[in-house]
Amino acid sequence: MAQDYLKNNGYDRFLRAKARLENETYYVEPVGSDMSSSLGNLPFADSLVMIPRGKVGKAKGEEVRVWLLSSKS
DSSP: OOSOBOOOOSSOEEEEEEEEEETTEEEEEEOSOOOTTOOTTGGGOOEEEEEOTTSOOBOTTOOOEEEEOGGGO
16 A cells, blocks of 8 residues: 555445556555545546455555556556
8 A cells, every 4th residue: 555544344445546566566545535436536546456344444555455457557
């Protein structure tokens, strides 16, 4: 994670994000609102980040599961 994402939730959360590659490591940063109904940030996202349920979130520097969106390459 390129920044903290500290939300507690009982469900898996999938964030729209922007990924960048630095020194063979991807860093992801959420873009816009994380509400499922907020679709205005989709044009700015090139990846999805999974925050597992039961966790408080992820701190900057923690590893996360990421899917790069191939249509955005």
